[in-house]
Amino acid sequence: MKIAVIGGGIVGTLIARLLSFYEADVTLIEKENDVGWGVTKANSGIIHAGYDDEPGTLRASLVVPGNEAYTQLQKDLDFPFMRVGSHVLAFNESDLKTLEELYKRGEKNGIKGMKILDREEVLSMIPKVNPDVKASLYAPSAGIVIPWRVALSASDNFVMNGGKLALGERVVDIEVSGGRVRKVITDKNEYEADVVINASGLFADEIAKMAGAESVPIHPRKGEYILLDTQEYTNYVLFPTPSHGSKGMLVVPTLSENTLIGPNAVDLPPDKKGDVSTTESGLKEVHEGAKKLIPSIKLNKVLRTFAGLRPESPQRDFFIKESEKVWGFINVAAIRSPGLTAAPAIAEYVVEELLQQRLKINLQKKREYIKSIKSIQKVSRLSIEDWAELVRKDERYGNIICVCNRVTEGEIVEAVKRGARTLDSVKFRTGAMCGPCQAARCAMKIAKIISREAGIPIEEILLNADGSNIAVGKVRP
Amino acid sequence: MERIKCVRCPLGCMLKVKVTKDGIEVEGNRCPRGEEFALQEIENPMRILTTSVRVSGGVLPLVSVKTSGAVPRDKIKELMDHIKSLEVEAPVKIGDVIEKNVLNLGVDLVATRDCDEK
Amino acid sequence: MKRVEVVVVGAGAAGMAAAKGAAENGAHVLLLDNENWVGGILQQCIHNGFGVHRYKEELTGPEFAERLKKEIPSDVEVMTGSFVHKIFPEEKKLIVISRRGIEEIHYESMVFATGAREKTFQSLLIPGTRPVGIYTAGQAQRMINIDGYLPGKRALVLGSGDVGLIMARRMHLEGMEVIGVVERLPYPGGLRRNVKQCLEDFDIPLYLSHTVVRVEGFPRLEKVIVAKVDGKFSPIPGTEKELKVDTLVVSVGLVPVKKLLAKFVDVESGILVSNSGQTSVDSIFAAGNVTTIFDLVDYVANEGEKAGKNAALYAKGKFEGKRIPVKKGEGVKVLHPKWYDPSDPLSVYLRVSRPMERAVVRIGKYEIEAEDLTPAEMVHVEIEPPCEDEIVVSVTEV
Ligand SMILES: Cc1cc2nc3c(=O)[nH]c(=O)nc-3n(C[C@H](O)[C@@H](O)[C@H](O)COP(=O)(O)OP(=O)(O)OC[C@H]3O[C@@H](n4cnc5c(N)ncnc54)[C@H](O)[C@@H]3O)c2cc1C
Ligand SMILES: Cc1cc2nc3c(=O)[nH]c(=O)nc-3n(C[C@H](O)[C@H](O)[C@H](O)COP(=O)(O)OP(=O)(O)OC[C@H]3O[C@@H](n4cnc5c(N)ncnc54)[C@H](O)[C@@H]3O)c2cc1C
Ligand code: SF4
Secondary structure, three states, rough: EEEEEEEOHHHHHHHHHHHHOOOOOOEEOOOOOOOEEEEEEEEOOOOOOOOOOOOOOOOHHHHHHHHHHHHHHHHOOOOOOOOOEEEEEOOOOOHHHHHHHHHHHHHHHOOOOOEEEEEHHHHHHOOOOOOOOOOOEEEEEOOOOOOHHHHHHHHHHHHHOEEEEEEOEEEEEEEEEEEEEEEEEOOOOEEEOOOOEEOHHHHHHHHHHHHHHOOOOOOEEEEEEEEEEOOOOOOOOOEOEEEEEEEEOEEEEOOOOOOEEEEEEEEHHHHOOOOEEEEEEHHHHHHHHHHHOOOOOOOEEEEEEEEEEEOOOOOOOOOEEEOOOOEEEEEEEEEOHHHHHHHHHHHHHHHHHHHHHHHOOOOOOOOOOOOOOOOOHHHHHHHHHHHHHHHHHHHHOOOOEEEEEEEEEEHHHHHOOOOOOOHHHHHHHHOOOOOOOOOOOOOOHHHHHHHHOOOOHHHHEEEOOOOEEEEOOOOOO | EEEEOOOOOOOOOOEEEEEEEEEEEEEEOOOHHHHHHHHHHHHHHOOOOOOEEEEEEEOEEEEEEEOOOOOHHHHHHHHHHHHOOEEEEEEEEOOOEEEOOHHHOOOEEEEEOOOOOO | EEOOOOOEOOOHHHHHHHHHHHHHOOOOOOOOOOOOOOOOOHOOOOEEEEEEOOOOOEEHHHHHHHHHHHHOOOEEEOOOOOEEEEEOOOOOOEEEEEEEEEEEEEEOEEEOOEEEEOOHHHHOOOOOHHHHHOEHHHHHHHHHHHOOOOOOOOOEOOOOOOHHHHHHHHHHHOOOOOEEEEEEOOOOOOHHHHHHHHHHHHHHHOEEEEEEEEEEEOOOOEEEEEEEOOOOEOOOOOOOOEOOEEEEEOOOOOOEEEEHOOOOOOEOOOOOOOOOOOOOOOOEEEEEEEEOOOOOOHHHHHHHHHHHHHHHHOOOOOOOOOOOEEEEEOEEEEEEEEEEEEOOOOEEEEEOOOOOEEEEEEEEEEEEEEEEOOOOOOOOEEEEEOOOOEEEEEEEEE
8 A cells, every 4th residue: 555645744744654553655745855844833833722613523523632632642752742721811791701602612622621710810820911801711731832843753753664755845746547546746756656645734725636636725824923032921821812713812932931922814815825924014913912911022032033824715624535536535634723733633533534434445553663752852951960971972962052042963963863954954853043043153053063964065055945055155165 | 624534443533634735634543543544545545454265174164364464455356366266284373474475565464363284 | 070269151352361360360260161262253253453452453353362362371271162051159150061071160259251142133023034145244254254155145234333344345355245234323333444444445335224124035035125214213115125135144233141140140231240340249250242242352351351350359258349330321322330349440331322523421520521422432431430329421412
């Protein structure tokens, strides 16, 4: 059985990982130079509790199990994740009504531990909250995650089990004959395939069309963010009470000890799937929105700004379904928010329900496969004794390269061993270059390590995409 | 009257220079070098050039250099083109003369740092 | 575990001078730096203009570093490649990470001299894409002068501080096309001498009262949109201009690197010190750009040397610092030091809040006349005032 998974986002990598436990020949195809650089890279990073979705929708049925699955998934894949809890803040009577509805919906969806807190309780948990707050819906099961780390670990695990990873290859066509998928064609190679899983995020409609399969139109909805170099505002994820289906502007602590504010929501035409630029009005809107929750939020500690694109479709539910026109083609499309949360459950659903049950593919578990991996040690989080022990074994763990975030040469070398060839690949694996100097002091040192370890000349080292060479030539060629 | 910034040292005095029939009158200088500078700046501006020279076999790809004295400003381009063609072998010591009397300008090209052998 | 009298954190100009000052006053000194060399930022500043005050000679950055290094007594222990990870001021110890291992250092007194880092483009909230090709000036400087690589072919510089001006010239000389320098202030941010030798000499235009409002291009920078600004630095609609460049070099100021100590000592933008270099914690001294951003390395070295001397005296129980407040009066934007300790002359460094042609600088009861003051150029005055309750420093235009 030959299976091609298109798209190395959180969804595609988790599906590929699960498939790698079975006797199958699986190829994961990703157009970017690393996994996790699509929608998975730029979002709020929240593992939602799951009270937003109407019971009965596919989303509702996948979000709560997805949330629960994170406990085990973190043990297996060793990525940063913490159930910090979330508050939906209510400021008026109509908000209070909405909180009640959310609470009831959450109960129906099977969420445990939710509480509606009164003003005093909210103030004691979030001292800097807007004092006009009336109540909050507190959900202890909500968490925060570093989403690309899930994708990276899943893909590493997939490769360890013999999966084939094709990075930097764009799918340009899918060959179908006799009503079945036959081949996936990229700009560099061709892959025979009995089953094609379309997990290509924003581009899922275009991929489906290549196969002549059913598709839902997808357009990007931009969300801009400001990342602040402080965690002084809140230890919990804060939402305003939702109105008109939008979650509004949030204040989110991150696992790199920063605070994320945003996102706004601006619909873009379908031909703008690459437009992740920020705008003046958007950044203003983000700041104003965040101040409604925490009035004291200032922009004096800005680390950076960025934007992500939600893959939106007219039907608001996920579109996860085997094609009725083309046997073997499976859409995992329109994975909008809370797609991160649902992703582990989506992977399970695709493999167990769609492949095994509906397509009647009898996948056999491998006799031996690896299910849990260790990610790269973050040595600065170790105790001094453990760190010292590590340096005794390998002196490179005593060489600090990224001074802002204390990332050592040892960690960077390990990232290169695990396939990192670009600066962004090292950044997403190690947390280097994310601090207040935003790579100004360490980018070149990291480039030199990649160059030495992987044998690539400095001029050929990329920041991320092809053409993003960090140097154009030598001063004295 | 002309206003000229003295570049002999980082104090950068704003010189007020008057050209008279017997030479020039200078005001605003905090030291005598200012006057000298003003005269030169009017007749023939001179600059010290700093840049780098390629090193072979060194721990660094380049060694920083300077001209041992000021050179005419309009020779800088020609001088840079010449320097770009040079190469020295490691080790280089700070103060080493990389090339004597470059382009016959009457100044030497001098290393401003050490570069050890690899 | 290691025990020293004076530990110096950071071996740039301030730290090297501090090590010298401390050792010459009889202390057992340890000098630490994370780079594999001493000299700090000086090593990448290959242009001339260093040392005119201290050495009465115009040196390049690396030459200045070499001079200062030679002055450090040989009994100073120097550890490069050593990163100070944590400081415990109460226990007077710090933790150092290096390839040789992780070590605890116990000290009697410390000189903190970690310098400054550059403000980043990302922190300015300028909208647009996030392409390759945007570098801080110091980053571009290191890339070109030390590593020997060119960041691009056609560049614009944002910010006319000295580092920005120097980099405009450097890129021009090394064969890049530099199409201009953009500055939001109505006057240049750097020394006048640098405006002349770095821009005017090479006909590089300086756009005053302008800023960058947007960047475009992915994955490489393609366009920078600049606009005129009004008196509040807000872009004036309709004045936007599109500039095609593949490189944007950003020099918009320096930020003292103070995180390690910020929780323990009084800080404003930098670490606050007296004219003896003492912080609000008796055993901790600080000097150089981590205290305030100095124009000239000569000032940095002098302040470092003094802090080193006093740290040595403190370690031997012979120093008791006083802290008489030195306060900002009218016309003063930046003022250093925060306190006056009569055991040393009072070296005042200040930046005026706006350009002034003729002015009177008042330091307590003293008055000094000055000419041609701009915020870009630090004013330095040394006096020995009597002990008072406080000393107010002001500058009035006349
Ligand atoms: C990396 C590094 C390199 C150094 N290199 C040198 C060197 O080569 N030579 C040397 O003598 N010393 C150097 N020093 C030390 C030096 O002494 C500095 O302290 C220097 O004086 C500070 O100048 P600056 O250009 O960095 O910043 P500043 O003098 O603060 O200049 C920044 C300018 O940008 C402007 N600006 C800010 N925001 C905007 C905006 N949005 N739009 C437009 N303009 C804006 C500001 O108004 C200001 O004028 C260096 C220090 C470091 C950390
Ligand atoms: C602003 C914003 C906030 C969000 N906040 C949250 C949140 O807090 N919590 C939550 O649970 N969810 C959140 N989401 C949703 C979540 O981020 C997404 O649902 C999830 O990341 C989708 O993952 P994916 O794998 O489907 O898509 P992607 O990560 O985009 O993966 C698809 C991959 O396919 C690749 N690809 C596309 N075309 C091709 C081709 N032709 N050939 C080869 N490869 C191709 C792409 O490069 C990409 O890597 C948010 C989304 C956004 C935009
Ligand atoms: S006149 Fe003297 S003090 Fe003034 S800038 Fe020239 S050399 Fe320096």
